[in-house]
Amino acid sequence: MLTIYSMPVAVYCAKLRIILRHKATAFEELPPPGGYGSDAYYALVPSGNLPAMIHDGFMLSDSEAIAEYLEEAFPDISMLPQSVKLRAKAREFSRSHDTRLEPAVRAIYPQVAYATRDANAVIAGGALISKHLSSLALLLSANPLDTNRLWLCDCGFAVSFAWIKAFEAALDLPINWPEIVTDYDAHLQSFHVIAEELVAYQPAMDAYLEKAKPS
Known part of the structure; x- marks a missing residue:
C-alpha cells in the first residue's frame, strides 16, 4: 500500500x-x-x-x-533519462523550480488577501518571478531532454505556472513571460496527466483565491 x-x-x-x-x-x-x-x-x-x-x-x-x-x-515508466549527464540536466531543471521559481511564487501567497495586500510587494514579487522565468528560458533554450517524454522535472513547473497565471488574474501580478516559457507551459498541458491534475486542482485554487476579492 x-x-x-x-x-x-x-x-x-x-x-x-x-x-x-x-x-x-x-x-x-x-x-x-x-x-x-x-x-x-x-x-x-x-x-x-x-x-x-x-x-x-x-x-x-x-x-x-x-x-x-x-x-x-516503480521503474516500468521511467521519468528520468538513462545517461548520467542527462539525469543531471533533469535535476538541474528540478532544482531551478524547487529552489528559485516556486519559492518566489509562494512569496505571493501573503498578498492574496485583499484587505492586507501590499501593492509594492506584489510588484516586487512579479519582478522576481519574471527574473526566474527569464532564467528558465535560458535553460529551455539549451534543453537536451526529449520533449516527447514527461520527466520528473516537468511536473512542478506545470503547477507553479498555473498559480502564476491565477495571481496575474486575481492580483494584477505583473509578469513577463518569455515566449519559450509559454510554449513550454502549453506543451506540458498536452500531457493528459497534467491536464487532468490541473482541472482537479482548480477548485482548491479558486477557494484559496476567494480572499483576493474585495469584501
Whole structure:
C-alpha cells in the first residue's frame, strides 16, 4: 500500500499526484491526521512536511526525495533519462523550480488577501518571478531532454505556472513571460496527466483565491 499525506492546495502534493498517475501507480491520498502541524502528524512524519509518503511501512518526506524514490521503486515508466549527464540536466531543471521559481511564487501567497495586500510587494514579487522565468528560458533554450517524454522535472513547473497565471488574474501580478516559457507551459498541458491534475486542482485554487476579492 502506498499512502500520500497531502493538502488540496499544496503545489508539491499536486506535483506528486502527476508523477504517480503518469507511472500508473495506485495510491491512497489522506489529509494529515489531526491536521497539518498536529502532534499526531509529527508522530508519523517527524519533519511535519507535506507531502509525505508511507509505502509498505517505509516513511519518506520531501517531494523531490519521494519523486526519486518512486522512480526507483516503480521503474516500468521511467521519468528520468538513462545517461548520467542527462539525469543531471533533469535535476538541474528540478532544482531551478524547487529552489528559485516556486519559492518566489509562494512569496505571493501573503498578498492574496485583499484587505492586507501590499501593492509594492506584489510588484516586487512579479519582478522576481519574471527574473526566474527569464532564467528558465535560458535553460529551455539549451534543453537536451526529449520533449516527447514527461520527466520528473516537468511536473512542478506545470503547477507553479498555473498559480502564476491565477495571481496575474486575481492580483494584477505583473509578469513577463518569455515566449519559450509559454510554449513550454502549453506543451506540458498536452500531457493528459497534467491536464487532468490541473482541472482537479482548480477548485482548491479558486477557494484559496476567494480572499483576493474585495469584501
